[in-house]
Amino acid sequence: MSDKLRLGVNIDHVATLRNARGGAHPDPVAGAWAAIQSGADGITAHLREDRRHMRDDDMVRLQTLCESEDIPLNMEMAATSEMLKIALDLKPKAVCIVPERREERTTEGGLDVVGQHNSVAPIVRELTENGSRVSLFIEAQRTQIDAAKSCGAAVVELHTGAYAHAHEDDNIELAAEILKTLQDGATYAHSLGLEVHLGHGLTFDNVSDIAAIPEAVELNIGHFIIGEAVFMGLEPAILEMRRIMDAARV
Template sequence: MHEENLKLGVNIDHIAVLREARKINDPDPLMALGVCAQNGADQITIHLREDRRHIHDEDVRRILESSSLPVNLECSINPEIIDIVCTLRPHRATLVPEKREEVTTEGGLDVRGQYEAILNAINKLSENEIEVSLFIDPTNEAVELSCKLGAQWVELHTGTYANVYAMRHSALPHSHHAIETLRLSRKELDSRLNGSYEVIVDAANKARMLGLKVAAGHGLNYQNVKSIVDIDTIEELNIGQSIIARSVFTGLATAVSDMKALCQR
């Protein structure tokens, strides 16, 4: 039996990305809060990166003061960032890996390799009564270590699934030779797509069995999200880029409500 009401967290970082393109104060991410709340969003998600490439400290402060929805603040395990998060006091902190040169987060936390640093961050956040989620690759080891560390949530990285889905459903060539090759690549892509999906299912089931709350995100869009919605042990999705991209053409209200409609079970 599917759980009702899969929650949708809308990541509004890309509004700040557009603002930073001109280094001015327009568009203001704060203006998205009411639109998201009125059109089905259950949470606002933002990422305070170490290099402040989009969301700034003052954005976080204003959003926390103004949002009628819970705010999920993504951040690295850098002690200075953790101190800032403890001062700002979001509803939840999601700890994510972060590299300065990456365009977007490329994978889950190295939970084993950074175990002590993650534990220190979790302890500090917990002392300040901030709920903690770990953004992890969908593996049993990562899930088990997240439970051992004392996180309340895990957010499963769906990027591999999203990338394979995009390759599998891209435009296809029509020459005879290409079609012969395509039969093999389609079969391989189908196998990879199924495999990348099944590891998400297995990790979500494992996490729920251990008593963790389960979210998922990264690369999810209007085309690939339905299969993830069908995983009944996942209770929340965090989606940003595809919603903000669609809003350029449809407006933010429609973009959010369209995604929320796809989240119905």
């Protein structure tokens, strides 16, 4: 297996709580600071077109915090000219390009890099030349992995949402089938020289098999950790996720 698996904590839903009432609290940057102090290896934040979670000034403050702590900020963004300009100005260490639709509650499914290759590739190139390490959030399909490689991405983040849903539904057969697809996709991506991350819908109950994928370098987890923090606190939630991930790598 690779070295210790990294945990990226997505703090979008600290902003969701703030935005439910307006005002300044709870501050997602304070959430990021607490996550860093609790052992997060990176901070992920999605600046959406409708700004339902993060605001532009949040991203600036997050970048300042992460730079001061030498922790990577992973900016999730749609492949649009607006977001490209913001990311080029912000210069986060990492950018993850994701699909985005206004009507969705959260990102559902992977980016169609095959179908959007000609629009995604120039964005990947500009971001890379600007100093950001670019990842594409995709399904674990060879055609999408090949397209990600062709676009010049350094990283693929494999979408684990379908696996999480099957696990939640106690559909053991389907969960095992999807897990095998993720394992095969990770092996294939690694063989092409791509770094492999995984994320979406991961919880204490389903993360072990994902964390055990040998080629996995990083997991990005947000909604569940922030939700559990309501009951047990952010630090205990992160430490418990870290414990389960580490145990899966033994």
